[in-house]
Amino acid sequence: MKKEIRYQTAEIAPKVYAVNECGLSTMYLIAGSRRALLIDAGVGILPVREIIAELTPLPCDLVLTHAHQDHMGAAYMFSRVYLHEKDWPLLNYINRENLELFTKEIGEKGAFEAYGFGVKDIDFHPCPSTLLPIHEGQKFDLGGRTVEVLEVPGHTPGSCCFLESASHILFSGDACNTNLLLFFGCSVQEAWKGLEHLKAIRTKLSSYPADLANLQNFSGHAGYGTGKQITALPKRTLDDCIMACRLALDGRKEYRKKELLPRHGIVETVTYGTVKISFKDTENKLLPR
Incomplete structure (x- = not known):
């Protein structure tokens, strides 16, 4: 009998779905009239392709916010995988041992019990051999809606956010959240510059219809740990x-x-x-007070 692993799916906007993979990470599926786009691909526990097929019949590409193991576990299932080139070197550090350590850390906080899974349920595969680069301003035309790439280095050198203006949502991965980790190849100075860039984009949107000036920010860990709610981050998170x-x-x-x-x-x-931000090196580049 096949083991049932619990997970959450929520339609956070019309034809925009969040899939919380056992409290480990969250991926997002956006469906247009011609194609679909999956943002991140979890740890590798869930049958991601089957879940996508239940939500949309459209062909689907995968774009990654960054190259960390908890965001690309099912990447091997896709023929086209998009990732910023500055993160390609990080793929050398992705292996089953590191993935199991991450899963165990979160699972022992209550996720194992809450979602009914274990470390042995990870279906680990090597990273995809064929990658396509993404860059600032690049747009994915899904038919009737577009997803735009925003470069926000800090969590990793190639971290990106994705703006879907039709649903007024920013998908921020780990680049702008309430537990910001800044020790994967970037200094605090670089992270600050990336976040200021993101804020400039948000300010620019104030010239759009009023609801676009108040974007919802969904991170790569909505419903994190044993949390049962898939919600946007507080409005003040970026500031x-x-x-x-x-x-x-x-x-x-x-x-x-x-x-x-x-x-x-x-x-x-x-x-x-x-x-809360966590870091190891500010490179002693102080800002003016």
């Missing part, structure tokens, strides 16, 4: 990320705390508002 970076770069130690993270060792953290 709080920027301020946390500024405080980290300010040079005053009272903002910083040290913390031991599983798999990552000792990091420094700064908390501001809804956001």
Whole structure:
């Protein structure tokens, strides 16, 4: 008898679906009139192709927000996989051991029990051999709706967000969330610049219809851990990320705390508002006060 693994699917906008993979990560499916696009591909536990077929009959491509193992587990199932070239070197670090360590860390916090899965349920495959690059301003025409690429380095050098203006949603991956990790190849300075770029894009949208000025931000971990709600991040998340970076770069130690993270060792953290950033190096590039 096939084991039943629980997961969540929610239609967060017309023909836009969030799939929370056992509390480990969240992928998003956007369907137009001609094609569909999947943003990220989870850890590799769920039958992603079967889930897509249940939601839309359209041909589907895959685009990755960044090259981390919890976002590309089912990438091998797709003939066309899009990823920013600056993240291609990170593919060398993706292996079953690292994936199991990540899954165990989240699972032992309650996800194993909540979703009925275990480390042995991971269907690990090597990264796809054929990748296609993406870049700032590139658009995926799905028929009646488009998805635009925004480069937001910080979490990784090639981290990207995706804007789908028809549904007023920003899909931010791990580039702009409430637990921002900044020790995968970028300094806090670089992250700050990426977030400021994202804010400039958001400000530009204020000239569009009013509802576009208030984009919803869905991250790569909606429904994270044992959380049962697939919801957008708080409206102030982007501004709080920027301020946390500024405080980290300010040079005053009272903002910083040290913390031991599983798999990552000792990091420094700064908390501001809804956001905590974790980092190892600011490169001593201080911002003006």
